[in-house]
Amino acid sequence: MSTANPAGFVSSRRWLLWSGIIALCAWVLVPIYLVALGALGGRQGVYQWPKTGLPMGISLDPFLLFLRTEGVTQSFFNSLGAAGITVALSILLGAPAGYALARYNFRGKDSYRLLVLLTRAFPLAILALPLTVSYIRLGLYDTIIGVGLIHTVLALPFAALVTQGIFLGVPRELEEAAWVFGCTRIQAFFKVVAPLALPGIVATAVFAFVISWNEVFAASVLTVRNRTLTAYLLTVLSESPMHYRFAGGLLLILPSVIFIFAVRRYLFAIWGISSK
Amino acid sequence: MTQTRPWVPYLLILPSVAFLALLFIVPLVQTIWLAISDNGAPSLANAQRMVNDINFGRSVQNTFLLTAVVVPVQLAIALAMGTMVAKIAGGRETILWIWTIPLAISDLAAGLVWLSILQNTGYFNSLLFGLGLIERQTSWLSYQTPVALFIAIAIAEIWRGTAIVMVIIVAGLNQVPKEFKEAAEIFGAGPWTRFWRITLPLIRPALQSALILRTVLAFEVFAVVYALGGRNFPVLVGEAYNWQNQNQNYGVAAAYAVLIMVISLAATLVYLKAIKVDPERLP
8 A cells, every 4th residue: 555655655644643642642731721620610610510621601719719718828838838948958968969979989889879779669758657756756747847858858869860960961171171270179160060050950959849849648647737738638638629629739730830841951851861 | 080088079978868867767767667566566566457457458459450550551651652752853842841741740639630520520421421421420439439430540640640751761762873773674674673672672771760660659659549539449558648647556557658668679679670771871
């Protein structure tokens, strides 16, 4: 058949390829659109039957009403706080380690890499269970700092490995040239290496943010009153009306999707392997 | 490069080592001790209570079944995405960005998204009703429909978790030199042979890390289950959560935690053994 009509064969294959791609795009996007409809449709929207899936009868009011519900804004800011702590700690602790891995050969380097990789084989959030007792003793239980600390355990190994890749991408010669021109090592780092590594480090920070923002289990175990948004939604889930649940889902999705959009250029490079 | 101050790298890694020791190693040891002790003495009482609990068997079964279904499907979709996107030139960036969106979505949010579709007056029932396949609203997420609930949870997990596999696979595919494919084509290998004989073996490191990451995460499944089925579908982490927060029994919760860790470690070891990776090619 391909000899009889090669052009037709090729175009039908292209058609198949594009319908597959479009179907997979729809598979990702349509559910998000539908939950947004649910969040903006309010109580009437939930019980409307049968649904058309068209944006009718929607307004921002149900969503704003949800935001004004007791506990929502506070937990939103708690989530921001915990994520902020996670970002700060995982970069402050992870980036120096990444730099050491990228620039130095030292005894114990392999053991360190092993420790970092080992964390991947463990369901880390589960370590929140025994922490409850120590946290109560240390006064960290039910605090945002406590949640930020356990989220840093999740984000730090990632940050160390990714920043290693980023520093490897900054040519060593540039740094050495700075020394020749009289910079100390520290000056050379901040004047030459840091500016070049900055975009990658920002992207790593965004990922640390998303890791913390999305974490449910540890946050729910370690908080009672100072809940993060995920922990708050989980605990009120069974007694909330449907449209509140959808509004909560939308509120969870929006910030992290925006952040991922901001670093989309680095997504593939960050996963250890650049997409040149 | 500078051997004059050999302590510098140690100074740089020290903060992260100290942090991981305090908040990774210590809780790890604590969890194990909590699980295998009772009132400060070694005992298997917690493990026994866990095993004899009414939900134990079901939660083990559910978690394993879910992992066994979800991970291979995610890998297959991710490979399909990677293969498709390699064939197009225009719009590649946009399509990849759309496919990565679920990477940023929490499992709780994914559960709520699919709840809006699958609840009784939801879009799925509306669609079936419109097509004349059902006459009344049908419930998919109750304890009376365990199979439908299982499928719903699996779909939500596949929807959310495929993105991370896709990102790792695409990053791996980008590293495969074009020459290999061209050479195989010249020697007459068809697309299917090329995929199985050339592409898959060359992206082994990516496959391995994607599978380890996804499987460990799949055994941790919790919030998506809770959002869709409440307590109707017991899973391991959900049981640990209930023992800790509802029953305030930290020992049995720790026993569940240890069980999940052992399963995750075992799965990691299986992947490390099954998919051999040349250490020189590790990313």
